[in-house]
Structures are given as structure tokens and as C-alpha cells.
Amino acid sequence: MEPASDANPPQLRSAFDLLAEGLRLKLWQMRWPSLRPIQTHAIRAYLTGPEDLLIMAETAGGKTEAAFLPILSRIASDPSGSVRVIYVGPLKALINDQFERLESLCENIGVPVHRWHGDVSASRKKSLFDDPGGVLLITPESIESLLVNRTRLLPRMFARLEAVVIDELHAFLGNERGLHLSSLLSRLGEHLPTGSARPRLVALSATIGDAEAAKAVLSPDAPHTVRVISDPTESKEVKLKVHGYPSEREKSEDKVGEEPAEDLARSEDDDPEFVRMRRIATDLVEHCRTHANLVFANAKGDIEIYADLANEVCRSEGLPEVFLVHHGSLAREIREDTETAMKSRPGLTTICSSTLEMGVDIGSVRAVGQIGAPWSVASLKQRMGRSGRRDGEPRILRCYADSTVRSDESKPSMALPLDLLETVAVCDLMLEGWTEPTRPLRVDLSTLSHQVIATIAELGSVTAAVAHERLCVRGPFREISPAVFGGVLRALAANDIIEQGPDGRLILGLRGERLRSHRGFYAVFATPDQFQLVTARGPIGEMPFATAPPAGDHLVFAGRRWEVVEVDDTKRVILLRAASRRRKPTFTSALGDTHARIRERMLASLLEPTDRRYLDSASASALISAIELAAERGWRRRGFARISDSACFWLTWTGSKEQRWLAALLRSMGVIAEETRIGIECALGAEDAVSALRGVAASPPIELLAGHVVPKQARKYDEYLTDELLDVGIAADRLIEPAGWREWLQT
């Protein structure tokens, strides 16, 4: 580290010397050999300039310290009397991890660290009101609770707020929760002393496809002033392999005259999909059993079934069962057991969902597996970043793709190995360094409704003009016009959520009061009703009403096999007992969007036979078969393919928002249209479809097309909005007119 020299102006002093003395001592005690580049840059930028910061670095790259070393240095001489720093984290588990790190960092400087989320006791929360100060680690939902329930305490609590740190910023980009957070920070700002400087914003992230968009979220009025701090030299060796697993069909003559299989193993052996999954499970056992690994699967049912299959392979080979599970429907105790086991016992592999995508500590992981095509490049990058966190270790990623080519199928979506094509597209784009750009939601009227209720709850009553000013002018709902805002107020009033008092001010109505006083109010995202799954030893998790199994059914859950004993609808409990049969559990589906560039790359992968060294022989030969089949059928282009006289397939090879636009256009013309990953199935002959679309002189207004999108309701408060209002939101955020779609009309 550079020598100290207090005589130099701050710009010229070394980053280390700019730090508070107690922090320098702490770094020395921790035996840090030096500061990392992002840390020195962040320290200089924060302590010598006025800008907001966006700090981007790979997982475990020292981002937390990059943000907090300068901020703590700034407040070290005067940490009390008011909360000086708010840290917002997306997960309680992350807040708990960071709490310990920050407490240790603050050891010598006397800055108190508080955490506040749903698992923190009321007495601890009270002590913060009595003596506010230092750093407050909090979730967005708990900030909402502060605003709504502790309004009068806010001016004192945050009188001298110096900075707001947002961790895992990518978790807040382009979704309702991010919009909520922007609104919360804006509403909190209304309680800070007038004339005081706006707190500095410091955002931390690993995966951001579009730094400009992130800057606009942090500082909508002056995005150019946000300073980006990243270390471009930082890169790790990547070892990537894609393994193709086709499902092989039984020869049909073998089955003729055969009795239906009663036996579990025989019926599974007859199911080519089961045989395929068992081959993947066998590969997992072979490659995972000596080190700690994470294997991501796309669906919770898949997680459970792969863990069961892999442990079965272990048993049959006389090996210990080393496969654990982790996903959002498991009881917290089971998830914590898995996290603890991963940290304390060597050689375990957890099969998991995106619950383990973010930085919750599970110790060091050698390799990451991905079963099925990843949802996005951003998600794959994030997942891959869980391996090779130690210096000198590579990142190892092993993808398993369904490589089945079905030449007997007439629909492209059925015949082509879409899972393999999409895996290849996502891997190609990741290796090229591309990540999906995330745009903030523009017109989310469900979250706006939530914030209208919250604003009234916060202020007691409010005029429509002030609510509009706070949320849509100074707050983040800037794309929402006064007319649409008025429409939302009328819709809420029609549902007894708000009403107008005699003085014309808005107050909460009967249903609004009920919504607001419910525990579930604080989050802006919706959660479906669930059954608790209970065994003799206690609860193991939950399942949605819609897919809960009836009594007598079997399921695999929490890595074990169960039979449903009883379903209690009133207590919302399903009783389970141990069983020996296995069945994959199903969960309700969700809507996600895929960027156009991934689908374009899927088409490109059929056009150019590129040499991809990361493909194994099975996936490479499946890709060649797919290229041959697509060439023979004329599917390597955008345009219409014949299925029958009265049905056709529009190969679009575009993103889900673009395709949703095209499907809505077809439906607006009375055509029954169903979206698949690579195109739209139409209940109309190809020639008729093309001539009808050629007759479209001008693209219809997007809000008219929004009326043909199904399903319309997707968010928490959508049920209270009118179809017209929902269409405004769908038009703004869920539909994109693909450029040049008229050129996609060849047959």
C-alpha cells in the first residue's frame, strides 16, 4: 500500500490513506495483502466526488467492502443520532451474512450495525428507534413497513442519512420489486429534512447487461452522473461442456400385446423420458460425488426427481447418498440443513433452483451443473459464478440438454431439439460476453395501486393531485399519464379499496383497510395460496392449491418419497407418510420472457455449422441431425411451414414479447394462435395466413393488440383493474412489435 501523506490533496492520496484510521487498522488485522482495484476506485470515487456509484464485479470480488470502506470512513467520526447508512438486500439470508461481515468491519470504529427484517425480534427493532445510528440492513418490504407503520419516527430516524447501498441490484431490475424499491426510496426522501442533500446511492451487482439502464434506475433525472466502477481485467478460466441426452423411444412392436406394467421399475423403464433422466442422474453420480457441487434444474419437480434418481443410483452402487435439494417450496429448516451440510461436509451436491443463484453462503463449490436450457444468459452467468470462487480455480459448468430429434413429428417445435438449440444459444452468447439488457417496468399498474394504498396509509389521507405528484412526478411511475392514474384511482374506488372523503381527499376504503392491515401487504409480488406439507416429523414445505395431490397419491419431496394420507382443505394441510413409490411433484407455472437475441441465435446455430468445442459428441451429432432435418423441411428461416390443410406453423425465431405481439395480431384477425418457443401454431392454412397478414396495411394500435393477450392478469392487484387499464400495462411492458415482421411472410 502506498505511504500515507496527509499533506497531499485527497485526489492524490492513496485510497488506503483516505480510509478512517480504525478501518485501516481492521484491514491490517485481517491481513489483507492489498486493496482490490474496484475497492481503490470506489474509495477514491466516493470520498473525492459527489456521484452515485454502480460497482460491478464478479461474485466474491469484494464489492461489499468496496462500498462500505469509504462510506464507513465518512461516518466514522459521527455515527450516531440518526441512521447514517441504509443497506437494502433482496434476501433475509443475505442480510444475515452481510450483518456479520459489517459488524466485524466496524469493530474498531464504533459504528453500530442493525438489521431489520421479518425474522428480527420486536425488541431489537425498538432499540433502533430509541437510539438510531450507524448502518441499517433492511429488505424493501421492511422499508415499506417503516413508512406505513412508523411514519412519525422517520424524520428523526433518518435525519442525517448519508448513503443508501443497494446490494444485488440485478435482482431489482426490470421487475415489480425494483419498481417498489425506487418508490420506497423516493417516499423515504419526502421525510428527510428539507434542503438536506439527497443520500448517495451505491449499487452493487455482478450481472448487468446494460449499465446505462441501471444508471437510469438509480438516478432517473441525471443517469450520466452515475459513476460505474468495474474491473475489466478480472476474468476467470471457464471450463464449459454441454452434454446431449436424447430420449430413446421403445420400438413399438415390442409393446404389442404386452400387459400394462404394474411394477414401478418396469413402467419407468418403458418411459423414454424416465430413461433419459436416469442416464443424466447416473452421470451426476459419476461426476459429482467426490466434491461439493451445485446442480441447477429448471423446475422444482425436476429437482426432486433428479435428486431421488441420483441417490437411487448411489444406493445401487453401494455409495453414500450425497444429493441434497434446495428450492423455494421447501421448509426453511430443510433449506438451512442443506446450506449447513454443504458448508460442513465434503463431497455433497445440491440440486437446486434459483434459490442458490444469489450470494447466500454455502461454502466453496467445485462445479456447477445445469439441467435443461437456462432461462437467460444473465441467470447462467450468475449460476456459473457460484463455482471457482477461490483464487486460481476455474469456473466449471456442465450443461445437460435434451438432444432428442424427432423426425416423425411434423411441427418444428416438436421435431427440433429446442432444449439443445437454446442451451447452445445461451452458452454462445455468454462466452461472447453478452447479457440481456434489463429495462425497468414502465407501466405496472398493480404496483402503482399498491403504492397508492401505501401512500394513503402513510399520510392518513391525501389529495389525488398530491398522490400523483409524489408517485408519478417525483416518484418512479413517470410513464403513467394523469389520465391513466385517474383511471387507476377510479378502479380502486370501484372496488372499495379507496374512497373520497367529504373534503375530497382520498382515504382507504373498507377493502383497502383490510388489504393494508394484512401481513401480506408489504410485498408487491403475488404468492398463490399453498398447502402445508406435514409429515410425522413436522412440516417439510408447501405446494400450491392448484397442483396439490389428492389422498392416495405419491410424491417425491425434500429428497424423500411420500404418500398423501389426508388433505385438510380448511387447515390447508396435507399429511404425508413415508412411502416407496416415487412421483414427480408439479407446481404452478410462471411467466418469463426470453430475449429475441437468444431465439435469433437458435436460428443461426442451424445455419452455420460452427465448431463449438464445448459440445460433447452426442450433442454435436444431434446438432448436425437438427441442421439436416431443418434444411430438408425448410425450417432454417422465418416464415410459414405447412402442418396440414387447415394448420400451419409461423417460424418466428424471435423473443417472447415480439412473438406475443405477432400472436395477438393473428388473434385480432380471428385466427386461433398458440405460441411456442420458436414460432406460432395457427389454426389456418399457410397460404390463407400469409394472404391475411399481407392484407394488414398498418400495424394496429398496440393497446388494441394488448386486448388479445392471454392471460391478462399477472400481478398482485391486477384483479382490481379494468381490462382497459390492464391493456395499457400489457402494451407498455409485455409486447414488442418485431422490426421487419412483414418480411417473415414467405411460405
Add this chain to the structure above:
DNA sequence: GACCTGCTGCGGGGTG
């Protein structure tokens, strides 16, 4: 073809 996240305030009763 689907993943994840979050979460009262208050009153009553008991204890020191």
C-alpha cells in the same frame, strides 16, 4: 417451459 423474493401492531397475561 418455468425460477425467486417478503411479512403487523397491539393487547393481554405473566414475570422480576
